[in-house]
Amino acid sequence: MLTMKDIIKEGHPTLRKEAAAVTLPPTDEDKKILKQMMDFLVHSQDPEIAEEHDLRPGVGLAAPQINVSKQIIAVRTTDHNDELLEVGMFNPKIISHSAETTFLENGEGCLSVDREVNGIVPRYSRIKVEGVTSEGQTITLRLKGFPAIVFQHEIDHLKGIMFYDRIEEIEDSFKYPLPPREV
Numbered sequence: 001m002l003t004m005k006d007i008i009k010e011g012h013p014t015l016r017k018e019a020a021a022v023t024l025p026p027t028d029e030d031k032k033i034l035k036q037m038m039d040f041l042v043h044s045q046d047p048e049i050a051e052e053h054d055l056r057p058g059v060g061l062a063a064p065q066i067n068v069s070k071q072i073i074a075v076r077t078t079d080h081n082d083e084l085l086e087v088g089m090f091n092p093k094i095i096s097h098s099a100e101t102t103f104l105e106n107g108e109g110c111l112s113v114d115r116e117v118n119g120i121v122p123r124y125s126r127i128k129v130e131g132v133t134s135e136g137q138t139i140t141l142r143l144k145g146f147p148a149i150v151f152q153h154e155i156d157h158l159k160g161i162m163f164y165d166r167i168e169e170i171e172d173s174f175k176y177p178l179p180p181r182e183v
């Protein structure tokens with residue numbers, strides 16, 4: 001089973017590489033990798049297993065995080081109806097998105113980042129994602145809310161982008177406000 005020792009941390013070059021597309025149909029090896037990633041999420045979300053194996057909880061995982069530079073992601077979270085959303089995808093692509101953006105008030109976290117990085121991470125509010133499942137099916141998901149944010153966090157990993165790369169620098173004008181005029 002995958003544990004925290006299998007997860008590479010910032011500074012490891014693989015986290016900054018463009019992951020390669022998976023040749024379709026996915027091989028048994030590719031499917032095994034995806035299964036292990038989803039199993040990690042399941043274990044990390046089970047208090048007993050997580051405690052026993054010192055797992056940090058995660059709602060998503062991207063293959064580069066286990067030093068596999070391939071376009072494979074796993075997401076396991078709940079949607080706004082509190083329905084479980086458990087999706088593994090090869091070669092996921094955001095095929096369209098809202099102009100509107102959103103963000104998580106408490107910011108984002110990453111298993112490859114062993115420090116707290118505060119700040120607003122702008123994400124599209126709604127996205128349409130297309131990808132291939134382990135069954136070889138091409139699926140299209142319309143996502144909003146937390147799942148949409150998680151998918152964007154994972155797809156960023158495939159492009160070598162870390163969440164803190166997107167933390168907005170507040171407008172310079174706010175940084176260097178005009179000093180009050182002497183009256």
Ligand SMILES: O=CN(O)CCNC(=O)c1cccc(Cl)c1Cl
Pocket residue numbers: 057058059060061062065104107108109110111112149150153154157
């Ligand atoms: O790439 C995946 N991870 O690093 C797993 C750990 N992070 C999370 O579960 C997490 C936590 C908060 C917001 C988002 Cl968007 C995510 Cl993804």
Ligand code: NI
Pocket residue numbers: 109110111112153157
């Ligand atoms: Ni991450």
